Amino acid sequence: MNPNTAEIVAKLWKECKTLQSAGVSYSNYVNELTYLLFLKMLEETGQENRLPNGHCWSKLAKMEGGDQLEYYKSMLLELGNPKKTKDPVTLAIFTDAMTHLRLPKDLKTLTTNIDKLDWFTAREDGLGDLYEGLLEKTTSATKSKAGQYFTPRALIDSIIRLIKPKPGEVIQDPAAGTGGFLIAADHYIKDETDDLFKLSDAEGHFQRHQAFVGHEWVPDTHRLCVMNMLLHGIENIVGCEDSCAPQGEHLGRADVILTNPPFNKMSGNVNRPDFTLTAGERVGPMPFLEHAIRSLKLHGRCAIVMPDNILFGDGVGTELRRFLMANCNLHTILRLPTGIFYAQGVKTNVMFFSRETKKIMPADHKKQATKEVWFYDLRANMPSFGKTNALTDKHFEEFEKLFGDDPLGASDREEQGEDGRWRKLTREQIAERGDNLDWTWLRDESGDPEDDMTDPDEIAAAIMGHLRAALDEIEALSEELEDAPEPEAAE
Known part of the structure; x- marks a missing residue:
């Protein structure tokens, strides 16, 4: 600044x-x-x-x-x-x-x-x-009470450099927050086009009024998003809508989807008529993943932040991962360090994929769009991040180099072996794991990052994060018990 x-x-x-x-x-x-x-x-x-x-x-x-x-x-x-x-x-x-x-x-x-x-x-x-x-200033001051998780700027900028948004593309965030992803994409495009002066008048008008779309459901956050985008020269208004409701279809198809949806299950159930896997589920990260898969144009690309349980959850979670790999090339998963979000203890990943099917195929479709998935572990043996140790662009340098220049993940890649952070699994190997994508191979000797916390706000945020995670687990167990068939009475 x-x-x-x-x-x-x-x-x-x-x-x-x-x-x-x-x-x-x-x-x-x-x-x-x-x-x-x-x-x-x-x-x-x-x-x-x-x-x-x-x-x-x-x-x-x-x-x-x-x-x-x-x-x-x-x-x-x-x-x-x-x-x-x-x-x-x-x-x-x-x-x-x-x-x-x-x-x-x-x-x-x-x-x-x-x-x-x-x-x-x-x-x-x-x-x-x-x-x-x-x-x-606000997010830093209120992080122990934050219901949403605000995406660190260094992570946003790294994702933008890898996805490489271009002029003329429709760029969408179905859970826009204060507009961080959309504004960063706008910055990137303006840097590439001499602040849009290299574009024609019609192309410049598209960038300012039509290129960036999204929804933010929380009214106060939506207000901040609109103001933030306006001050950055973007006049297209993000809607104050729930992307997991029928209004989510109105966002249309996108060339690029960049989003960090809510990690916690929200009040209310998904009632999107175009959803098949997560229809009726509680609003949370899974429906946003289904939205991203369905809303991408052919060869459109997505980077979405997802909690760990999306990588290994059973039931709908397993079907959703199969659905993703049948329709999209899930080429890269970045395992993020703990503590970079305002709820400490939340373990997250960035899933990078591109849509490869013209029409949506079922999860068990024989031809799989995903051939192999590359993993970069930025979590094991990493320091604790917080006020005294901020996440910076430097932390993503090796990952960006290994990811390569192709935003579709098609650059030449080479494994680092069991002692490295960069490895891959073939689609066949993933199937052998029951389509579980929660893969770790490095031994983490750094200990619990929360042990090093001294700031009261960070300690409070960690406690709140663990309480929310525990409540989610209790709710999930309660839902499973409600859905379980009742035993037949003995004659």
């Missing part, structure tokens, strides 16, 4: 500490800043015509006391009302918006401090970087 941008982020974040005593949480504070920064940004960029009924930043900022707070509350209601606000981006930002500020002095402090910022420098350095800095 540019030093000037970092300074602005620090100034804005300083107010959060003050407002905590007034009952404003970290996440509520970032929502509050989203509303105010959006209004200020429209003034700075001459786009206040997006706002209805003469609403504008200057009118809000010059007001005082209770009048300012009352006007702010009424303005939020109007901007989120589809009968009064027609601009789709403004409506997406302010739908169900409400302020958590209760004291007029707190609102005045925020509007005054936002007005004092060096907006010329902020625009030059990139408003998107400023906003991402605030999001990073």
Whole structure:
């Protein structure tokens, strides 16, 4: 992050500490800043015509006391009302918006401090970087309570370098979060096209308005996603929808799918009419994997973060893996270190695959799209990651070199042997393992990474992660017992 941008982020974040005593949480504070920064940004960029009924930043900022707070509350209601606000981006930002500020002095402090910022420098350095800095502060501050798992930037950037998104491709994230994957793909394409100047006007319009699609079901997170993408020059609005519901079909087919779906099973069951394997299952990682398989175009490529149990689970899990390998070339699995997500103890992987069938084939189809799967173990004998030891691009250097330049996984590859991190299994060998993809061969002598934790937030996050995992196991066992046939009564 540019030093000037970092300074602005620090100034804005300083107010959060003050407002905590007034009952404003970290996440509520970032929502509050989203509303105010959006209004200020429209003034700075001459786009206040997006706002209805003469609403504008200057009118809000010059007001005082209770009048300012009352006007702010009424303005939020109007901007989120589809009968009064027609601009789709403004409506997406302010739908169900409400302020958590209760004291007029707190609102005045925020509007005054936002007005004092060096907006010329902020625009030059990139408003998107400023906003991402605030999001990073929030996720770091609330990680012990986070229901979602935020993907580390180093991992996102590594995946983007391997998948190589191109101009003209439809890039989708069905569980978009704050938009990290879509924004990183946009950065990559802009770097390759001189900030889109190498493209025609029509191609540039496609990139800004149609290339990036997705859903984010949590309303507050969706709001942050829309704002984040807008500040990075992407005007296509991610929907506030559940991709495991019928609306998920509306996302359409994609050239590239990049996603880190929720690891925990969510409330509600999958009711997608096009799903066959995970229909009726609890919303969680498995239905998102089925979505990715079905939604890829022919030779489309996917990188999806999945918890370990997707690699070895029985029943639907086994059928889903067979379904994946029948329709897609699952060419690479990256075993990630523990502790890189905000729920410590969660063990995850990135599955890289490409769609190889024109129409969906059943799991037992004789012709398998997957011939062999390469594994890179970045988990065994790795240090503990956290505040004092961040995951960086350097940790992925060897993996990226071994993966090769072909985003479809077709580069020449050579095994490292039993002592190396890079090995493969043929489709026949996987079948002999009962289609279990949870393969380890290195002896891990690093011990439990959680033993080295000293930060209270990281310890709390680890405890929460283990409790959630235990609850998932209990729920799974309960569901199995409910589904088990009752014994016949003796005559």
